[in-house]
Amino acid sequence: MGKAAENGRVRKIMLILSKATIDNVYACFILANGARMEGIEAEIFFTFFGLEAIQKEKLEHLHVATVGNPAMHIPTMVGGLPGMEALATKMMKKEMEKLDIPPVGEFLEILSASGVKLWACKLAMDMFHLGTEDLIEDLDGVLTVGDFYDKAAGENTHLMFI
Template sequence: MNTTTEISPLADLDKNLKPIEKVMVIISKGTLENIYAGFILANGARMEGMESEIFFTFFGLDAINKKTIKNIHVATVGNPAMRMPTMLGGLPGMEALASKMMKSKMEKLDIPPIDEFLEILSASGCRLWACKLAVEMFDLQKEDLIPEVEGIITVGDFYARAAGDGTQIIFI
């Protein structure tokens, strides 16, 4: 006899809470697992009818930089989720192998490569921004970034865009 009952995760929500209307994702790391986490959250927001925006800062800029977008890897050194000793993760070829395995699994799940995912996000209405300080720090120009990036903005501009009761900011 099966006694488990499926309960909707929404069943326990306080009905007086205001719904989330906008999700602002900050991507600060240039690793495969961090970039995709941000993309999936932003895409999920769009699919639920919410506004979404992504702010790329520091090494997260690699995801929107024309020179680095095709060379994003899984972090194998110092990543406890890899479940391997740090020394093993640092062996030559280990990062490439782990990245190839991850990309293969993602392809089987029909998860698009980073450049295609960015096109999908942009086409869905997700707005993409680059951090002005990080762009200057890495000596980048707007021309170095993919065309889907709407602009280079300051942190203050980002916070102004996040204003509102129904906005959630997610830092990755």
């Protein structure tokens, strides 16, 4: 790599996950894991609905959205029928397993073992009446927005909102 490219290299990626639809969660996890595979530091801040992805009781029950999602290519009324989300999610998970993409819980373990820092948003936890006992063991801590920006300090850090 040339010197200019080396100087401009991403050193750290700070991902903010605010949604719990499975496609958003996986996009976030794959970006974090992919960063670590390149020797880039990665941290994830789980806020708002993103907290579902680190709640022990909920993380294996996340769904893809079949309503309000034009990329599903099914009529909105059909997408709203009972069981449609579960069915679409099941099909998607099957395809992901074929590509060796782990389930959410295992993926979180891989991220933690790979050195990705996992943070929960304090304000969102208060809003949803959640305590750390509701969250995964691998959580690195609970942060305010200010704490999160402190963690982002340093050259060539990038922030991404998902």
